[in-house]
Amino acid sequence: MKNYLKLVNFEFNRVVKLFAVLLGITFVAQMAGVFFQSRKYLDQANEQIYELMIPKEQFLADFGQMSFIDVINSLWFLGPIALCAAGVGFYIFLIWYRDWFGKNTFIYRLLMLPTTRLNILYAKLTVILTMTLGLVAFQLIILPIEMMLHKGMVTDEFRLDMSLTEILASTGLNIIIPQSLTQFFIHYGSGIMAVSVLFTAILLERSFKWKGILAGIVYGALAVGVFISPLLLQDLVLDGFFYPIELFVIEIVLVLIVIIVSVWLSGFLLKKKITV
Amino acid sequence: MKKYWKLISTTAIIVLSIGTFYVNVALSAEQFPTFVIKTVSGDKAEIKPLVLQGYYEETNSYVSNNLTITTEGSTYMGYTFLDQLIGQPDVMIEELQEEYRGFMRGKTTWIDLFYEDEQYLAYGDVSYKMGSMRLSDFKFDVSLLNKKDVDTNAFTLEVPNGENLEYMSVDSVQLNGNELTLITQNSILKNDEYYDEKHIYTINIDDQAISSHEELYQVTQGDGNTYTNVQLVETSPTNTNEHIILLKTEEEMMEEMESSRTVEMNQEIISYNLVTKERETIDVPELNLEENQLSFFEGSTLYFTKVAEQELVVTPYNLMDEQVGQAITLPLSSDNEEGVQPPMIMVNNGKIYVAESQMNKDLDANVVVADLNTGETLFEGQIALEDSSEEIGNYELYIHEIVLR
Numbered sequence: 025m026k027n028y029l030k031l032v033n034f035e036f037n038r039v040v041k042l043f044a045v046l047l048g049i050t051f052v053a054q055m056a057g058v059f060f061q062s063r064k065y066l067d068q069a070n071e072q073i074y075e076l077m078i079p080k081e082q083f084l085a086d087f088g089q090m091s092f093i094d095v096i097n098s099l100w101f102l103g104p105i106a107l108c109a110a111g112v113g114f115y116i117f118l119i120w121y122r123d124w125f126g127k128n129t130f131i132y133r134l135l136m137l138p139t140t141r142l143n144i145l146y147a148k149l150t151v152i153l154t155m156t157l158g159l160v161a162f163q164l165i166i167l168p169i170e171m172m173l174h175k176g177m178v179t180d181e182f183r184l185d186m187s188l189t190e191i192l193a194s195t196g197l198n199i200i201i202p203q204s205l206t207q208f209f210i211h212y213g214s215g216i217m218a219v220s221v222l223f224t225a226i227l228l229e230r231s232f233k234w235k236g237i238l239a240g241i242v243y244g245a246l247a248v249g250v251f252i253s254p255l256l257l258q259d260l261v262l263d264g265f266f267y268p269i270e271l272f273v274i275e276i277v278l279v280l281i282v283i284i285v286s287v288w289l290s291g292f293l294l295k296k297k298i299t300v
Numbered sequence: 301m302k303k304y305w306k307l308i309s310t311t312a313i314i315v316l317s318i319g320t321f322y323v324n325v326a327l328s329a330e331q332f333p334t335f336v337i338k339t340v341s342g343d344k345a346e347i348k349p350l351v352l353q354g355y356y357e358e359t360n361s362y363v364s365n366n367l368t369i370t371t372e373g374s375t376y377m378g379y380t381f382l383d384q385l386i387g388q389p390d391v392m393i394e395e396l397q398e399e400y401r402g403f404m405r406g407k408t409t410w411i412d413l414f415y416e417d418e419q420y421l422a423y424g425d426v427s428y429k430m431g432s433m434r435l436s437d438f439k440f441d442v443s444l445l446n447k448k449d450v451d452t453n454a455f456t457l458e459v460p461n462g463e464n465l466e467y468m469s470v471d472s473v474q475l476n477g478n479e480l481t482l483i484t485q486n487s488i489l490k491n492d493e494y495y496d497e498k499h500i501y502t503i504n505i506d507d508q509a510i511s512s513h514e515e516l517y518q519v520t521q522g523d524g525n526t527y528t529n530v531q532l533v534e535t536s537p538t539n540t541n542e543h544i545i546l547l548k549t550e551e552e553m554m555e556e557m558e559s560s561r562t563v564e565m566n567q568e569i570i571s572y573n574l575v576t577k578e579r580e581t582i583d584v585p586e587l588n589l590e591e592n593q594l595s596f597f598e599g600s601t602l603y604f605t606k607v608a609e610q611e612l613v614v615t616p617y618n619l620m621d622e623q624v625g626q627a628i629t630l631p632l633s634s635d636n637e638e639g640v641q642p643p644m645i646m647v648n649n650g651k652i653y654v655a656e657s658q659m660n661k662d663l664d665a666n667v668v669v670a671d672l673n674t675g676e677t678l679f680e681g682q683i684a685l686e687d688s689s690e691e692i693g694n695y696e697l698y699i700h701e702i703v704l705r
Contacts, residue, residue: 033303158314188321203381204380204381206382265406268385272382
């Protein structure tokens with residue numbers, strides 16, 4: 025446990041710069057987004073009301089009030105989120121390959137550590153999860169700040185206020201911040217499954233080089249196949265045999281199975297097959 | 301500890317931020333008002349078996365939800381993830397799923413496809429393959445459960461002349477002895493013309509074969525602006541009927557300046573005897589169909605209704621002796637106003653259950669039970685907010701189904 029925590033801390037400190045950069049970009053770009061989107065709307069309102077002499081009520085009827093959803097659906101806002109997602113996706117690979125191809129092949133030392141090699145895998149998995157949730161938590165913290173800025177810029181009569189939950193429900197953000205705790209666990213549970221399968225594929229490649237790439241692809245396809253098999257069966261073979269709740273339980277069990285098998289296989293590769 | 305500060309602070313922020321958010325979600329969950337059926341007069345026991353299914357929405361907001369109202373109060377469809385996943389089938393379907401979990405597996409949760417009596421639970425549906433261009437391979441899925449010995453008889457049958465079908469759906473399922481009757485709506489394409497047809501298939505359960513098949517009606521698209529539709533008149537899914545009743549309506553589309561409205565031109569009632577396979581048009585001169593609506597039928601009685609001066613006038617008509625019976629009146633809260641939906645009606649065991657189908661701040665909705673033989677009102681009540689002092693904005697409550705438990 026202690027060794028594992030040390031490894032997690034070590035791995036986290038290696039990524040903390042990238043993490044901080046992503047947070048910074050997100051904050052700056054989204055704040056700018058609130059500012060520019062609000063300005064855009066206000067300029068439009070000014071032009072319509074003062075230059076074209078359209079009455080205020082008429083303007084509101086034509087263009088509607090501005091809500092925070094208009095901010096969220098802009099590139100200013102979604103761009104940084106996409107960048108963070110890409111960053112994490114990229115780092116899933118980098119977290120392994122930097123140990124091989126970085127300065128002084130670091131994987132030697134990691135594998136020499138007097139602890140079970142599985143801890144290396146767990147630590148890396150934990151760091152990816154921490155990074156992802158850290159970005160999500162940060163988004164949740166800055167959302168109210170952005171909404172306050174929006175409130176300050178657009179006056180009451182031109183602004184449609186909605187609660188945070190309503191805003192999240194009506195935008196694409198509900199993928200990263202789901203509506204309920206159950207869904208939160210579903211989304212991030214499937215995320216952990218995906219990362220563990222990718223790690224296994226990476227370790228297959230590291231163990232068997234070219235053949236390993238093929239094996240990794242096959243293993244990934246197999247995992248996806250296992251995961252969607254009940255859904256396919258339900259529709260194509262059994263003709264709706266399962267009740268929805270049963271299907272849900274089966275899927276949860278399958279996700280757990282895929283994670284366990286991936287971890288076990290990764291552990292086996294790390295102990296017996298890994299080549300440096 | 302000092303070494304770990306970055307990791308510890310990040311973890312703390314994650315737990316606090318996401319935790320706070322979901323605690324807030326749980327605390328700020330939408331609170332919907334509770335509706336109850338308030339007794340005005342009569343015996344509250346009369347509405348014990350009554351379940352009203354409806355829909356509540358708040359005007360000028362996105363908030364809306366399905367609800368059921370019973371004597372115990374109202375329950376809304378939950379919208380936690382699991383509730384969404386399971387969905388909310390009809391009350392009757394839910395009860396069947398609890399009681400006959402195995403039998404109900406993989407069956408469409410649609411009440412019209414089921415028939416239930418003391419001894420049997422029957423199901424009939426049409427399945428098809430979705431091709432890229434059209435549907436094909438139409439088959440009947442038939443299941444019959446004998447409740448006494450828990451024996452299920454299930455089989456599929458080819459739909460005769462299925463290759464001509466564009467689409468097909470089941471309107472109603474009836475069981476008479478060992479014959480299961482399916483009334484279906486078939487759409488076919490002939491010489492580039494679409495036809496809607498009502499068909500009746502009788503399936504012999506013992507032989508697992510279609511014993512008779514008849515086309516009841518064929519309706520073309522109509523010429524110009526007239527449309528014809530044929531509807532099956534509602535009956536309770538737990539009754540055995542010797543007849544099925546169809547209501548044929550011809551409508552004309554009136555194009556107006558900015559909109560179009562439909563005007564009913566004429567209506568005709570057709571009864572079909574399931575035993576003798578005879579069809580006849582029912583003409584009741586005393587009851588003109590422009591004023592009276594054919595709302596319900598049970599056994600061999602048709603029930604015509606009309607709303608007038610805060611009363612619902614129900615006139616029974618007996619198919620056997622072709623006599624119009626004694627009309628009874630039930631107290632309603634609203635008049636026959638423009639744009640207000642007619643009340644919902646259900647007849648069972650000589651009693652009639654009526655629920656007005658719309659309620660808001662200015663409209664009340666009565667719930668009335670009356671004895672059909674004596675015309676006496678056994679219960680009169682009103683749907684009301686449990687907490688009348690509760691501050692809620694403008695809302696609309698619609699009732700679209702009466703179910704008896």
